[in-house]
Amino acid sequence: MYLATMLICLVIFGFAAVTLLDIFVTQPALEAEAAESGSDSDDEEETVDYSEATETILFVGADGQEINAIVLLRVNPQDGTIAIVPVSKYTLSTVDSSSGTIEALFDTGGMSYLKTAVENAYGITCDKYIKITNDGWAELVEYTGGMTSYVFPEDLYYKDETSGDLTSFSAGNSNRTLWGDDIRRIVTYPLYSNGEQTRVQVIGEIAVALINDAFDTNADNMKTNIQNIFNTIYNNSDTDITSKTFASVRNAYEFMLENASSPATYRMPRGEWNSSGYFVLDEDAAAEIQEYFGLTSVLEE
Numbered sequence: 001m002y003l004a005t006m007l008i009c010l011v012i013f014g015f016a017a018v019t020l021l022d023i024f025v026t027q028p029a030l031e032a033e034a035a036e037s038g039s040d041s042d043d044e045e046e047t048v049d050y051s052e053a054t055e056t057i058l059f060v061g062a063d064g065q066e067i068n069a070i071v072l073l074r075v076n077p078q079d080g081t082i083a084i085v086p087v088s089k090y091t092l093s094t095v096d097s098s099s100g101t102i103e104a105l106f107d108t109g110g111m112s113y114l115k116t117a118v119e120n121a122y123g124i125t126c127d128k129y130i131k132i133t134n135d136g137w138a139e140l141v142e143y144t145g146g147m148t149s150y151v152f153p154e155d156l157y158y159k160d161e162t163s164g165d166l167t168s169f170s171a172g173n174s175n176r177t178l179w180g181d182d183i184r185r186i187v188t189y190p191l192y193s194n195g196e197q198t199r200v201q202v203i204g205e206i207a208v209a210l211i212n213d214a215f216d217t218n219a220d221n222m223k224t225n226i227q228n229i230f231n232t233i234y235n236n237s238d239t240d241i242t243s244k245t246f247a248s249v250r251n252a253y254e255f256m257l258e259n260a261s262s263p264a265t266y267r268m269p270r271g272e273w274n275s276s277g278y279f280v281l282d283e284d285a286a287a288e289i290q291e292y293f294g295l296t297s298v299l300e301e
């Protein structure tokens with residue numbers, strides 16, 4: 001009888017102990033694990049894929065009909081990359097039945113012809129275009145923080161308007177900040193030793209230096225002023241970017257400014273300069289640029 005009573009007590013106390021262990025230890029641990037798992041799930045749900053915001057932008061610096069620079073930009077906010085191709089205004093192309101240099105086609109049909117001429121030459125579609133004025137460019141560069149990492153390809157001399165003496169623009173502190181008007185003088189310099197060929201390369205180098213400096217040293221300020229940057233472009237450009245299209249990619253560009261470092265690279269298009277000083281793209285040059293932009297699979301579809 002005594003033994004039976006002891007066994008019953010042990011069973012009762014054992015059950016109680018197991019129950020208390022489950023209530024105070026096992027269940028809280030499971031709940032904590034579930035909460036952590038739920039938090040991870042929420043984080044995954046909040047992750048946004050910005051691949052759809054990838055776009056090709058035709059950027060033209062020009063005051064009136066005078067073209068300063070042309071670049072193609074392939075912006076991929078998800079990957080944090082900006083692929084750049086500098087385009088010579090003396091590149092030969094066609095628009096409908098008209099043919100000639102991009103500059104000549106621009107003179108004929110304005111920005112519509114220029115955009116189509118670039119698209120036809122490279123076999124791509126420009127999702128957006130911007131033709132910004134000199135004043136707009138100067139204001140835009142202010143928001144980037146200027147350019148501090150550029151190395152001049154050669155000495156640049158300008159005639160002093162007062163004294164008539166030649167003044168070196170490239171001399172001085174190599175770490176000084178270059179602003180919009182400075183950059184415009186560099187890309188429009190008329191006396192490069194190799195003429196337009198050097199100038200186009202300079203445009204590519206400057207585009208990379210300016211963008212990478214902005215992302216590496218001034219990204220927070222650019223993110224804060226992203227609406228002002230759009231306003232500057234919109235108010236000082238011939239562009240097809242609207243408030244609606246800007247709003248559709250704003251989050252993607254803010255994401256890129258938060259996460260990307262030195263996103264810009266550039267590639268020179270392959271071709272030859274003919275005896276007239278015009279640039280003729282190689283037969284496979286367009287395909288190379290399409291591949292550089294990551295467009296090959298898209299075009300195949």
